[in-house]
Amino acid sequence: MKQLWSGRFKESLDDLMLRFSASIAYDQRLYAYDIEGSIAHCKTLRQAKVLKPAEAQKIIAGLKKIEQEFAKGKFQIDETLEDIHMNIERRLTEKIGPLGGKLHTGRSRNDQIALDIRLFLRDEIGQVDRSLKQLGKVLLGLAEKNHGQIIPGYTHLQRAQPILLAHHLLAYVEMLSRDRDRLADLAKRVNVMPLGSAALAGTNFPLDRHYTAKLLKFPKVTNNSLDAVADRDFIVEFLSFSSLLMMHLSRLAEEVVLWSSSEFGFLELSDRFTTGSSIMPQKKNPDAAELVRGKTGRVFGHLVGLLTVMKGLPLAYNKDMQEDKEPLFDTVDTVKTCLDVFSGMLKSARFHPLSPEALAQSGFLTATDIADYLVMKNMPFRKAHEVTGKTVAFCLEAGITLEELSLPQLKKISKVFEQDVFEVISIENSVAGKNVYGGTAGPRVKEQIRRLKREWH
Numbered sequence: 001m002k003q004l005w006s007g008r009f010k011e012s013l014d015d016l017m018l019r020f021s022a023s024i025a026y027d028q029r030l031y032a033y034d035i036e037g038s039i040a041h042c043k044t045l046r047q048a049k050v051l052k053p054a055e056a057q058k059i060i061a062g063l064k065k066i067e068q069e070f071a072k073g074k075f076q077i078d079e080t081l082e083d084i085h086m087n088i089e090r091r092l093t094e095k096i097g098p099l100g101g102k103l104h105t106g107r108s109r110n111d112q113i114a115l116d117i118r119l120f121l122r123d124e125i126g127q128v129d130r131s132l133k134q135l136g137k138v139l140l141g142l143a144e145k146n147h148g149q150i151i152p153g154y155t156h157l158q159r160a161q162p163i164l165l166a167h168h169l170l171a172y173v174e175m176l177s178r179d180r181d182r183l184a185d186l187a188k189r190v191n192v193m194p195l196g197s198a199a200l201a202g203t204n205f206p207l208d209r210h211y212t213a214k215l216l217k218f219p220k221v222t223n224n225s226l227d228a229v230a231d232r233d234f235i236v237e238f239l240s241f242s243s244l245l246m247m248h249l250s251r252l253a254e255e256v257v258l259w260s261s262s263e264f265g266f267l268e269l270s271d272r273f274t275t276g277s278s279i280m281p282q283k284k285n286p287d288a289a290e291l292v293r294g295k296t297g298r299v300f301g302h303l304v305g306l307l308t309v310m311k312g313l314p315l316a317y318n319k320d321m322q323e324d325k326e327p328l329f330d331t332v333d334t335v336k337t338c339l340d341v342f343s344g345m346l347k348s349a350r351f352h353p354l355s356p357e358a359l360a361q362s363g364f365l366t367a368t369d370i371a372d373y374l375v376m377k378n379m380p381f382r383k384a385h386e387v388t389g390k391t392v393a394f395c396l397e398a399g400i401t402l403e404e405l406s407l408p409q410l411k412k413i414s415k416v417f418e419q420d421v422f423e424v425i426s427i428e429n430s431v432a433g434k435n436v437y438g439g440t441a442g443p444r445v446k447e448q449i450r451r452l453k454r455e456w457h
């Protein structure tokens with residue numbers, strides 16, 4: 001097969017080399033963007049009087065027909081043509097004759113591919129944001145529905161202090177809010193139009209690049225032709241955003257796995273998002289959460305992979321950069337699926353309230369409240385910490401909970417204890433006491449829900 005660039009070559013491409021250098025297997029995914037970009041380029045050529053109106057019209061009609069062939073699954077991909085750009089150009093020439101060869105005037109595949117990925121990513125960012133928003137809303141809904149329910153809060157995975165389940169869920173909504181911010185911010189740098197940069201230097205043809213940008217709804221054009229064809233920062237940024245998002249999902253996945261175990265027992269996943277074991281009939285496995293946690297690895301890998309591809313490249317375009325597409329596509333697919341699976345899994349899950357009595361049974365969750373109580377009675381905090389530690393030790397020895405202590409027992413540990421200490425020992429009062437902005441007290445959590453609902457409407 002004669003390559004479109006074969007003019008200066010005497011021998012044809014080795015089969016092995018052909019397969020090695022081709023990107024068509026995966027970049028065919030960009031066909032609609034490639035055609036959209038070509039139509040805009042064609043209109044720009046017409047406006048610059050490089051193409052006659054009738055020529056432009058014929059080219060555009062041909063491109064639209066090719067788009068339909070793709071949409072109907074009728075386009076015959078030619079594996080021997082390296083990439084999507086060549087496949088479309090060859091087909092255009094088949095359809096409209098040598099005139100098809102005029103489309104590539106003032107353009108290189110270097111600015112063409114830069115445009116295609118930007119168009120693709122711009123679309124995908126919209127979809128990722130919608131999935132992200134949906135998950136945030138599911139979490140907000142769960143926070144509202146389970147408002148008032150208390151769980152142990154942990155540090156070092158040791159029971160620490162009682163908190164509202166809603167407060168815990170909203171912590172993830174905060175993370176997702178930051179993710180959305182990052183996505184919106186990087187979208188600004190994706191949304192820049194590179195055509196007109198051609199191979200690297202710009203073009204001899206008087207193309208009005210701002211006109212092309214307007215046609216393709218880009219608010220900005222790239223400022224430097226070398227940078228425009230060599231820049232993949234916007235993909236790295238997307239992979240970085242995705243890595244952070246996946247890190248958040250993976251942390252939540254880990255909690256879902258823990259919470260749905262019989263050891264924790266806070267959460268029951270629905271049959272629709274769990275799987276059974278082929279050997280142990282009693283098992284209901286949290287595979288959805290585990291897979292999200294597992295898939296985080298490939299997204300981190302793609303980020304480091306692309307950074308490594310880019311790090312040694314001299315300006316401008318280098319073929320290495322063809323390696324940007326598979327990690328990008330896989331990341332987009334992984335992130336969207338993980339977000340949607342998470343929404344489905346959580347929406348259909350049920351939380352099992354722990355009774356305050358059950359909470360009181362272990363973990364001495366209100367020990368810090370006792371220390372604060374002693375401080376309120378004018379004891380220095382360090383001393384109060386020690387006295388409370390002794391109280392816990394006493395309970396452990398006697399095999400009782402803080403609630404089960406009697407006032408005489410407490411008085412033996414410190415004279416400062418009075419009857420009112422039993423108010424602070426209560427799990428509910430402990431939660432209600434954390435009434436600072438951002439704290440876990442009921443009204444504060446309601447305040448968070450109200451604010452987040454406004455932000456995520």
Ligand code: ARG
Nearest residue numbers: 023083109110113317321322
């Ligand atoms: N398939 C190539 C890529 O993805 C398109 C650009 C090719 N440019 C070139 N000068 N060979 O990077």
